[in-house]
Amino acid sequence: MCGIAAYYCRKNRDATQNVMLMLYAQQHRGQESCGIAAANGHKIRIHKAMGYVKEAFPQTILEELSSNAAIGHVRYPTRGEAAIENTQPYVIETLSGPIYAVASNGDIVNYEEIADELRVKGVHFASRNDGELLGRFIVYHHERKDMSIVDAIHLLMRRIKGAYSAVFLTHNTLYAFRDRGGFRPMLVGNIGEDIAVASESCALDILRPDSMREVAPGEVVVVTPHQVVYQHELDTKLLPENAKPVQPHHCIFELIYFARPDSYQFNEYVYEVRHKIGSRLASYDDDIGDVVVPVPDSANFIAMGYAMAKKIPFHLGLIRNHYVGRTFIRPDQYTRDESVRQKFNPLKDFFSNKRVILVDDSIVRGTTIRKLVRMVKGAGAREVHLRIGSPPVKHSCYYGIDTPNPNELIANNMEIEQIREYIGADSLKYLRIEDLRECVKTADNFCYACFNGNYPFPKLSTSSAIKKELPEEETS
Numbered sequence: 001m002c003g004i005a006a007y008y009c010r011k012n013r014d015a016t017q018n019v020m021l022m023l024y025a026q027q028h029r030g031q032e033s034c035g036i037a038a039a040n041g042h043k044i045r046i047h048k049a050m051g052y053v054k055e056a057f058p059q060t061i062l063e064e065l066s067s068n069a070a071i072g073h074v075r076y077p078t079r080g081e082a083a084i085e086n087t088q089p090y091v092i093e094t095l096s097g098p099i100y101a102v103a104s105n106g107d108i109v110n111y112e113e114i115a116d117e118l119r120v121k122g123v124h125f126a127s128r129n130d131g132e133l134l135g136r137f138i139v140y141h142h143e144r145k146d147m148s149i150v151d152a153i154h155l156l157m158r159r160i161k162g163a164y165s166a167v168f169l170t171h172n173t174l175y176a177f178r179d180r181g182g183f184r185p186m187l188v189g190n191i192g193e194d195i196a197v198a199s200e201s202c203a204l205d206i207l208r209p210d211s212m213r214e215v216a217p218g219e220v221v222v223v224t225p226h227q228v229v230y231q232h233e234l235d236t237k238l239l240p241e242n243a244k245p246v247q248p249h250h251c252i253f254e255l256i257y258f259a260r261p262d263s264y265q266f267n268e269y270v271y272e273v274r275h276k277i278g279s280r281l282a283s284y285d286d287d288i289g290d291v292v293v294p295v296p297d298s299a300n301f302i303a304m305g306y307a308m309a310k311k312i313p314f315h316l317g318l319i320r321n322h323y324v325g326r327t328f329i330r331p332d333q334y335t336r337d338e339s340v341r342q343k344f345n346p347l348k349d350f351f352s353n354k355r356v357i358l359v360d361d362s363i364v365r366g367t368t369i370r371k372l373v374r375m376v377k378g379a380g381a382r383e384v385h386l387r388i389g390s391p392p393v394k395h396s397c398y399y400g401i402d403t404p405n406p407n408e409l410i411a412n413n414m415e416i417e418q419i420r421e422y423i424g425a426d427s428l429k430y431l432r433i434e435d436l437r438e439c440v441k442t443a444d445n446f447c448y449a450c451f452n453g454n455y456p457f458p459k460l461s462t463s464s465a466i467k468k469e470l471p472e473e474e475t476s
């Protein structure tokens with residue numbers, strides 16, 4: 001998934017500090033590692049570390065990196081292993097002197113094709129990360145083909161397929177751009193005379209912007225010491241005269257699960273979409289429950305929508321320990337039930353002798369929800385009716401979300417009744433795809449490939465399909 005942030009100051013040197021704050025607000029988009037590259041008008045400096053933003057950027061580091069323009073990244077790995085060399089931003093040094101930095105969110109579908117083309121021309125890669133590919137593509141065409149950076153980015157949009165919302169920094173200019181389909185979110189905000197960019201609006205909110213808007217798919221935002229320029233590729237002479245915008249394919253899973261509920265993206269308030277999903281799910285049922293309980297946190301608003309539509313109590317009956325990370329869950333040393341117990345604890349009063357509507361946002365492998373259903377029954381529930389705020393996940397994602405191999409997706413291997421039986425719920429219902437479409441304003445502008453297999457771009461070739469498998473299914 002990953003999150004990006006950028007800040008450009010007109011008058012002071014608070015950019016690094018503000019980027020750190022925005023990354024901190026987007027920690028949910030990636031916890032593996034993080035980094036900030038900072039420009040002071042002459043050169044670019046960088047600091048990267050494994051782990052969380054707060055630990056990676058103590059005040060001493062922030063002061064050392066103080067700058068008037070900075071970009072940052074929190075990483076959630078999809079391509080390339082968990083290592084500092086795969087941590088973004090990337091800094092690209094050239095023989096002629098200039099230094100550039102780049103950070104991106106998403107996955108590139110034709111990575112191998114483009115990387116091979118550049119390698120043949122003598123370009124070397126230090127990592128296998130998409131951000132570096134974007135950066136090296138831009139720098140190659142700018143430095144060796146004498147293109148402006150904006151033209152190089154627009155060329156990139158025509159050549160590089162897949163998902164990327166990215167920021168690119170020179171010693172004194174910031175560029176922010178989004179792929180033509182706008183898979184991943186990215187917004188730009190005005191804060192006085194300053195400009196901020198982030199993956200999610202919740203990150204901009206903490207800086208109290210005067211205004212903000214989404215960077216349009218196919219658009220480049222250029223921030224120089226003197227001006228801000230918004231250049232959509234359709235406004236350039238690079239495309240045929242009658243060229244039309246590409247149909248957007250925003251990731252619907254951002255709204256279901258990944259984004260923070262207080263974010264606004266793809267022209268939608270995330271919490272509102274989740275609420276609508278919940279009331280759609282409620283319309284599938286008669287009076288079957290006494291209490292609605294979400295699997296926290298991403299299913300909270302879905303469950304709330306269900307409970308309000310049905311007028312039955314909503315309770316946070318499962319308490320989540322937010323400090324349990326994946327690395328702490330070690331199935332090799334603990335029983336499977338114990339690993340879930342580290343993360344969730346049931347409040348028995350809400351379950352005892354109740355018919356429980358348990359709500360989750362999605363089911364991937366089915367292993368975690370199975371344990372949770374067992375836990376809820378162990379806490380005294382008379383019946384557990386599982387309601388899922390998305391259609392069955394049957395296909396892997398190739399655009400920046402780390403879903404496992406299709407063979408491991410439970411809905412790819414079992415019918416719904418078999419899944420119910422495996423999970424041990426008394427009933428199981430998923431949101432229908434046609435109802436999911438009804439929950440957003442512009443249904444045709446979304447990607448639903450993990451549900452229906454209709455990929456906006458062809459799948460990855462095997463050579464480039466380097467995916468890190470999750471050690472344990474993550475829910476919420």
Ligand code: SF4
Nearest residue numbers: 251252397447449450
């Ligand atoms: S395949 Fe699914 S997770 Fe991936 S971009 Fe499309 S909707 Fe999002």
